[in-house]
Amino acid sequence: xxxxxxxxxxxxxxxxxxxxxxxxxxxxxxxxxxxxxxxxxxxxxxxxxxxxxxxxxxxxxxxxxxxxxxxxxxxxxxxxxxxxxx
Numbered sequence: 001x002x003x004x005x006x007x008x009x010x011x012x013x014x015x016x017x018x019x020x021x022x023x024x025x026x027x028x029x030x031x032x033x034x035x036x037x038x039x040x041x042x043x044x045x046x047x048x049x050x051x052x053x054x055x056x057x058x059x060x061x062x063x064x065x066x067x068x069x070x071x072x073x074x075x076x077x078x079x080x081x082x083x084x085x086x
Contacts, residue, residue, distance in 0.1 A: 021045025034082045
């Protein structure tokens, strides 16, 4: 069985992101009654991890914060669409 280096590095990051996204999805389900698809759960978790890393870095550029803000806005819009039934 061959395991490449990228899977060794990125599997724990993906797992933590999925776990954080699952917690956020659980809160959304409890609040709005909407079940989020797995692709949204993974995206939310990874965005949350990036947000925490940028907050801890403190020296991130305005461009990075702008891209992150756009990402969160798109996710919130997608959750809103799921809430409305689209």
